[in-house]
Amino acid sequence: MTNDDAVSEAAEAFQTATEWLAGVLPDGLHERGPGGALLAVTRSMIPLLNSIMSVTDVPDAAEIGLLCEKAAPHVAQLPWSIRLRGEPGAEIAGIAAARGLRTLTRQPFMLLSLDEDRDSRESARGPVTVRPLRDDEDQTFATVLGAAFGAPPMIITSLYTPLVLGQPFVRAYLAEVDGVPAGAGLAILTERHVGLANIGTLRDHRRRGVGRALTEAILRDGRAAGAHTAYLHSSEEALPLFERAGFRTRESWATFTA
Structure with a gap:
């Protein structure tokens, strides 16, 4: 290829x-x-x-x-x-x-090959734990993600309902520090690809490895599920985070909005 x-x-x-x-x-x-x-x-x-x-x-x-x-x-x-x-x-x-x-x-549209050995890469360190959320934890996902991006939780829950979070191709994640929610993110699996979206960290926990821990958890699970490539669209602010995780910008997509 x-x-x-x-x-x-x-x-x-x-x-x-x-x-x-x-x-x-x-x-x-x-x-x-x-x-x-x-x-x-x-x-x-x-x-x-x-x-x-x-x-x-x-x-x-x-x-x-x-x-x-x-x-x-x-x-x-x-x-x-x-x-x-x-x-x-x-x-x-x-x-x-x-x-x-x-x-x-x-x-930026960024890609990362998951075929290579990621064990040799630097992993996220610190007291951050990441776990997949159940489909009935949609309110938790919306509250944390909304706070991370400064959006009302209802915007999140209107899309990421229990029905959506329960789909086999959707997986929401929660990052915690000492048991306290610190960030959230989403993965979408389509055959041999995993897409990362909405990787957000609460303000009080930024620059402490939370975003990196979320990213690595999604990549690890995506690879275990058979994905050979990870992709995402990044904001300019988040570019350094994803570049440190191994992603590289491959294209720039154009978007027209009002």
Whole structure:
């Protein structure tokens, strides 16, 4: 497998994970365009979770426009986005602007091979313990994750319900320091890929190895489940954390939001 193949496979795994997540929710919507782009609506208040996503090298403007038309009645009262792996051209920028999505941001897409021996890597140290959460611990997950990202817990619980957390491809994690919640994170498993999302640490516990412990726990469990590659989209602030864990930026994705 070439490096380009690895990135393409991870991008497709991320798209599949988004599709599965929308498919689990009772009010979720997912539909593919003729070229494979995805319309996924979770009805979350997070725009990235109501999106049109293309993971091809060159996004098809006609396909994006078609999916925008299909999305319109479903996202009228929701924050939403257009996410592109490939570079957006002027035509797609115009389509996005016509739908009120005039803000363009870019986000690193990072990969890590799990085929190599990770035992030789530096592991997180300190009094941090990490455990998977049960599906009925959705309130705990929402409270900790919401506090870590400064978001109301109801935004988290509206998406990560007991039904979602009970899915075999979803695993939520809680980090604790001396028995006190310190951070939370999420893993999505799709065959041989594990995606990391929402790795957040409570303010009083930052820079103490909590994020690293969460990351390593997810990678360890993902590898045990058969994943050969881990992927994530990172904020600029979190880049050093993931780089220390071995992730490398492979691409920069474009996102249009309101």
